[in-house]
Amino acid sequence: MLELKETKLITVFDGGDVKIDLGVAQLQDLYRWMLLVRVLDQRMLNLQRQGRIGFYGTVTGEEAAPIGSAYALKPQDWIFPALRQGGAALMRGMPLSLYIAQCYGNSLDLQKGRQMPCHYSYKPTNFVAWSSNIGTQLPHAVGMAYAAKLKRDPVVALAYLGDGATSEGDFHAAMNFAGVWKVPVVFFCQNNQWAISVSLKEQTASESLAIKAVAYGFEGLRVDGNDVLAVYAVTKEAVEKARGGGGPTLIEAVTYRIGAHSSSDDPTRYRSSEEVERWKERDPLERFKKYLQEKKIWSEEWQSELEAQMNEEISQAIKEVEAAPPLTLEAIFTDVYREMPWHLQQQFDALQRSR
Ligand SMILES: Cc1ncc(C[n+]2csc(CCOP(=O)(O)OP(=O)(O)O)c2C)c(N)n1
Ligand SMILES: [Mg+2]
Incomplete structure (x- = not known):
């Protein structure tokens, strides 16, 4: 059992005694x-800078948090993401072309261009669309977990949030109901130290974010969010506790947003480059690479092969997405009513006449 202290930072890479049940293939995976x-x-940000997509939110420096945590799930589990968990959607089976199409919002996009870019949804693997409004996914996750409990389904909801979301009413309502109903939900707070230009210090006077769980009657813990193995281990334990009827957990993954908040932000206006450089020394990919290198399961050639293969797959997917036609005008009017009501029909006709 891990020691669940809401202020202690759980780690593997910095010499923690967390047990890891992963083999070579899984570590490389x-x-x-x-x-x-x-x-x-980098590729998506380039597309945005070239004006080919409208927006992108990078995850650079935080990769261990979404990947390590979602790796702990079973196929039947559900994910309620925030802005920076698209990688988990891919890992759980969303095809790369659909991921990219979501950012283009064209006829290949499963959501028919009705969401902002980076708001992925993939029904076959229970990856639920985010609504942009910070924290709204949390009550949804608790509701789904409550339903699973009532139906005695062995299903867990993994609900992601940022540090900024802990100041939203929805966070507190969700945490309260989760505690009272003891539902199978894991709140995973990706604390990247910033909510756009608001620092963590300005966000809360609490000594940690994990400690907020105590007020709602369940466990909170802090994990090194740049340590993929520690993230995996604590999430797995929390997920299995939830599945076994042990109720919710709040995980605070301590990490850092190396890039801008999004493609529309300039972080040099509100934070120092020294701070960014300090965190780069704890780059989650570099730290994991070192770990694999020590185990002799990483090499320069493997890295270059992987990068070349990924870049090729991304280029192919972009080509496929860009070849798809834009959505038709009808897409603005469909899917709300089974049959188009007269007033929408009128607007649709007017729109067509105006083209
Ligand atoms: C209710 C609400 N208020 C404000 C915003 C504008 N907004 C978009 S992202 C963001 C910051 C989110 O920070 P955090 O929760 O830490 O997540 P991060 O982007 O750092 O991953 C804000 C304030 C919003 N989308 N919804
Ligand atoms: Mg944040």
């Missing part, structure tokens, strides 16, 4: 997914 997130960040 985790590394591959983290690397894909890193490679994709």
